[in-house]
Amino acid sequence: MQLAHHKPTATLLPYINRYYWGKSNTSEDSITMFPLVAGTGVDVYIHFGTSFYVDNQVLSTSHILCPRQHANITSSGDIDFIAIRFNHGAFRHFSPINFNELHNSYLTVHDLWKEEGDILIDKLYHTSTIENRIQLLDEFFTLLLLKHQCTNTILDQAMRTIYQNHSTVCISELSQQLNISTRHFERKFKQEFGFNPKNFQVVSRFENTLRKLFFSPNKDQLSLILDSGYYDQSHFIKECKAYTNYSPSEIINLKDISLHFYFTKTV
Numbered sequence: 001m002q003l004a005h006h007k008p009t010a011t012l013l014p015y016i017n018r019y020y021w022g023k024s025n026t027s028e029d030s031i032t033m034f035p036l037v038a039g040t041g042v043d044v045y046i047h048f049g050t051s052f053y054v055d056n057q058v059l060s061t062s063h064i065l066c067p068r069q070h071a072n073i074t075s076s077g078d079i080d081f082i083a084i085r086f087n088h089g090a091f092r093h094f095s096p097i098n099f100n101e102l103h104n105s106y107l108t109v110h111d112l113w114k115e116e117g118d119i120l121i122d123k124l125y126h127t128s129t130i131e132n133r134i135q136l137l138d139e140f141f142t143l144l145l146l147k148h149q150c151t152n153t154i155l156d157q158a159m160r161t162i163y164q165n166h167s168t169v170c171i172s173e174l175s176q177q178l179n180i181s182t183r184h185f186e187r188k189f190k191q192e193f194g195f196n197p198k199n200f201q202v203v204s205r206f207e208n209t210l211r212k213l214f215f216s217p218n219k220d221q222l223s224l225i226l227d228s229g230y231y232d233q234s235h236f237i238k239e240c241k242a243y244t245n246y247s248p249s250e251i252i253n254l255k256d257i258s259l260h261f262y263f264t265k266t267v
Helices: 109-125 130-148 154-164 171-177 182-193 197-215 221-227 233-244 248-254
Strands: 002-006 016-023 030-033 043-047 062-065 073-076 080-086
Touching: 002 130, 016 130, 043 109, 062 109, 080 130, 109 130, 154 171, 154 182, 154 197, 171 182, 171 197, 182 197, 197 221, 197 233, 197 248, 221 233, 233 248
Parallel strands: none
Antiparallel strands: 002 016, 016 080, 030 073, 043 062, 043 080
């Protein structure tokens, strides 16, 4: 399985983390999606080969992944896709659809952007080079950003602060810094993103800890876990099983045999 990724233009970079793509080496390749952590960002997948299966039900050739519960996602055969990974909470700047409608729904590109989405898919299908596909995506999402960009930047600021300082941030202190009451902040945050800021803080800690474990395999794992804000190893094990249904050791083993966005190759 070949995997690589590329950053979008500077205009899109605050909202889109990366474009990434994968292609199977042979038609016999099969793939299991790395366990998706509930409460994280949105991915849009566009398949040029076999689409993903969720609990043995095939998804559309273009769809989103916005998990809020466990899902068994697999694929097999002619794997060829490009995906867009949006930063946490950033998808609202590209579509008027509320996050609560995205959760576990696997909406298609047509569901999200109607004829505009259909035109994009058609152009991508008739473009063979990754450079041209990236250019098409940059142009498409730049236009969507101009059309749907939200003017309320306080929530974006709050989400970035929580994600980047998940081990130390205090929700009540953060709301005071934003000059709004804690209750109002929690209500607006959940209304906009579909989960409350405390839940997002916990998920951010877990996701960042996973990334550290993947990219620092030779470091003392217990020290790394404790430095991430967990009380002890059992605390992290419990949270890992709650979010993925796997133990930490099983998750680390899955990294090398599952499709995920924790890789560093760029083009």
